[in-house]
Amino acid sequence: MTTKRLFLVDAMAIAFRSYYAFGMGRPLTTSSGQPVAAVFGTAMFMHKLLTEQRPDYLVIARDVRQPTFRHQMYPQYKANRSAMPEDLVAQLPLLERLFKAFGCPLLSIPGFEADDLIGSMARQWGTPDLQVYIVSGDKDFMQLVNDHTFLYQPKKGEDAAIIDRGGVAAKFGCTPEQVIDCLALIGDSSDNVPGVPGIGEKGAGKLIAEYGSLERILENIPLINNKKMREALLNGRDLGLLSRQLVTIRTDIELPVTL
Known part of the structure; x- marks a missing residue:
């Protein structure tokens, strides 16, 4: 076919x-x-x-x-x-x-x-x-x-x-499935999505690479060696979770047309 x-x-x-x-x-x-x-x-x-x-x-x-x-x-x-x-x-x-x-x-x-x-x-x-x-x-x-x-x-x-998947890895240093969590940490200034203040692209990439997801990162905050990063996550936990909801593109809308 x-x-x-x-x-x-x-x-x-x-x-x-x-x-x-x-x-x-x-x-x-x-x-x-x-x-x-x-x-x-x-x-x-x-x-x-x-x-x-x-x-x-x-x-x-x-x-x-x-x-x-x-x-x-x-x-x-x-x-x-x-x-x-x-x-x-x-x-x-x-x-x-x-x-x-x-x-x-x-x-x-x-x-x-x-x-x-x-x-x-x-x-x-x-x-x-x-x-x-x-x-x-x-x-x-x-x-x-x-x-x-x-x-x-x-x-x-x-x-x-x-x-494609390779292009996503080149941009974010992660898989497409992890982009939402990466954006939740970084935020998006163009949409006024706060992210976690104090966490930039480089730091987010390291955290995602080590822990795999935002959920796992937040579960392991006490184990993070970098003091500034650890404090940023403690203080910005709720903003990170909110940002995750804001950057997640919906895929479940009932569509008014079919192909």
């Missing part, structure tokens, strides 16, 4: 990337003054993706602009982000029309992020006979990588990077 390929596109990740690639410097507008940098860049990216990769299936997931379950869990979630630029807000209706023009499902579910929709599709649909490619630059998706799920990361001025 021929292996088929499903591409899951993180809509706003691509739109933001296109906005900053084409909208900086002299703004790109129509003759009437309508900003179109994000629309133009997204259209170019999608055309390149479809003509070069020729996916068997394509689904686009987008965020809702309302709070999600993560905001209910931690009101400061993403609170450090600036408001969306007005000229990008003005392009959202055009971007929606563009994505719909590709004739594939365009999904959003109130209360969830696009990440959770993509995670659920990847886990529920991916099989050895159906490879899944997650189209996004977001490193959080590395937690979903397995033998038939890959991260397709766009790169400026070069071909996209295909991240």
Whole structure:
């Protein structure tokens, strides 16, 4: 049986990337003054993706602009982000029309992020006979990588990077299954996820390598020789557990479409 390929596109990740690639410097507008940098860049990216990769299936997931379950869990979630630029807000209706023009499902579910929709599709649909490619630059998706799920990361001025298990190990020094615990320790400044204050990437990598999981790390705090690291974990235990919940991509959402 021929292996088929499903591409899951993180809509706003691509739109933001296109906005900053084409909208900086002299703004790109129509003759009437309508900003179109994000629309133009997204259209170019999608055309390149479809003509070069020729996916068997394509689904686009987008965020809702309302709070999600993560905001209910931690009101400061993403609170450090600036408001969306007005000229990008003005392009959202055009971007929606563009994505719909590709004739594939365009999904959003109130209360969830696009990440959770993509995670659920990847886990529920991916099989050895159906490879899944997650189209996004977001490193959080590395937690979903397995033998038939890959991260397709766009790169400026070069071909996209295909991240497999080896790519995850190169980035985090751990397996995809351990990425959640690594992120729980490090935190994520872009999403205002606190992590464990005082634990950086290097320290998190060492802890995961030695103990295997956040749970085992917390169980063995008294045995950790490094005093600063031990104190950081004692003081930041609850933040680490909260951060683990925040960085975990949901994979169990009931999906409104099937392949």
